[in-house]
Amino acid sequence: MDDLWYQMIFKRKSFHIFKDKLNISATELSNIAEIFKFLKPLDEKIKTGYRIVPAGETSCKRGEEYCILLYSEKKGDYLRNIGYIGEQLDLYLASLNIGALWFGIGKTDSGKYNGLDFVIMIAIAKMEESKFRKDMFKSKRKPLEQIWEGSCCQEIGNIVRFAPSACNTQPWKVVAEENKLTIYRYQQPGKRGIMPAAKVAYYNRIDMGIFLLFLELCLAHEGLRFERTLFADADDDGAEMTLAAVYLIG
Missing domain, CATH: 3.40.109.10 (NADH Oxidase)
Incomplete structure (x- = not known):
C-alpha cells in the first residue's frame, strides 16, 4: 500500500x-x-x-x-x-x-x-x-526554501511541500541536517485564511499528521530507513514554532 x-x-x-x-x-x-x-x-x-x-x-x-x-x-x-x-x-x-x-x-x-x-x-x-491532477508541480505551494532549511533530502522536500492543509496554510518547517530531519508546526503570524483564529491550531495539528504521512511515504519510496520520535503538541501557547517530530535517517 x-x-x-x-x-x-x-x-x-x-x-x-x-x-x-x-x-x-x-x-x-x-x-x-x-x-x-x-x-x-x-x-x-x-x-x-x-x-x-x-x-x-x-x-x-x-x-x-x-x-x-x-x-x-x-x-x-x-x-x-x-x-x-x-x-x-x-x-x-x-x-x-x-x-x-x-x-x-x-x-x-x-x-x-x-x-x-x-x-x-x-x-x-x-x-x-x-x-484529477496531471502535473502536481503546477499547484500553488510555498517555495521549498520557505519550508525546508538545509540541503539534505531536498528532493523529498520538493514533494512533501504539496501536502494538503487547511486554507493552504502549509504550517510546517523542516530543518534538514545530515541524516536528521527536525519537523516543526509553524504558525505564521496573521496567516489563517478564512479560519477563525481560535481554530488555526486545531486544523494545523491535523495538517501536521498529513505532512508526516507524506514525508514517510517519500522516505520509504527512496529506500531510506528512519527512526521517528514524536513530540507532544497538545498545549496551544501561541508559539510560532512548535517541535513536532525528529527523523533519524540511515
Missing part, C-alpha cells in the same frame, strides 16, 4: 466543488470500509472510528455524494493522529477515482459515535479520472 499511496501523491487534489460527479458503487463503498482496517495510526493507543453518511446528513454543500466522518478519543495528539490516518484514506480514494475534500468547517448531528468524538469530515464523490 505504501507504494500505491506514494504514487497517488501526484494524482490527488482537493475538490472544492464536485462538478459532473458520477455515482460511487456499493462495491467501492465496501472497499472504503474495508481499507480502514489497514490504515496505520501514529498512536495505536488512541481509539478512532468512522462513519460514511449521505451528503445530506452534514452541513457540507459542495456537490459531494457522501461524507466520511472521522471520530477519535480526545487524548494525546489525536488531531495529528487523525490527519495521518485520514490522508492515507485520501490517497486511497484517489486510486479509485473518488475525489475528496477535507472539509474542516463541516458540522453533523452525529457528534458522538461509539463513545468517540467527531473530529473532521472528508467529502467524497466519484469523478472522471481526467478531473
Whole structure:
C-alpha cells in the first residue's frame, strides 16, 4: 500500500466543488470500509472510528455524494493522529477515482459515535479520472526554501511541500541536517485564511499528521530507513514554532 499511496501523491487534489460527479458503487463503498482496517495510526493507543453518511446528513454543500466522518478519543495528539490516518484514506480514494475534500468547517448531528468524538469530515464523490491532477508541480505551494532549511533530502522536500492543509496554510518547517530531519508546526503570524483564529491550531495539528504521512511515504519510496520520535503538541501557547517530530535517517 505504501507504494500505491506514494504514487497517488501526484494524482490527488482537493475538490472544492464536485462538478459532473458520477455515482460511487456499493462495491467501492465496501472497499472504503474495508481499507480502514489497514490504515496505520501514529498512536495505536488512541481509539478512532468512522462513519460514511449521505451528503445530506452534514452541513457540507459542495456537490459531494457522501461524507466520511472521522471520530477519535480526545487524548494525546489525536488531531495529528487523525490527519495521518485520514490522508492515507485520501490517497486511497484517489486510486479509485473518488475525489475528496477535507472539509474542516463541516458540522453533523452525529457528534458522538461509539463513545468517540467527531473530529473532521472528508467529502467524497466519484469523478472522471481526467478531473484529477496531471502535473502536481503546477499547484500553488510555498517555495521549498520557505519550508525546508538545509540541503539534505531536498528532493523529498520538493514533494512533501504539496501536502494538503487547511486554507493552504502549509504550517510546517523542516530543518534538514545530515541524516536528521527536525519537523516543526509553524504558525505564521496573521496567516489563517478564512479560519477563525481560535481554530488555526486545531486544523494545523491535523495538517501536521498529513505532512508526516507524506514525508514517510517519500522516505520509504527512496529506500531510506528512519527512526521517528514524536513530540507532544497538545498545549496551544501561541508559539510560532512548535517541535513536532525528529527523523533519524540511515
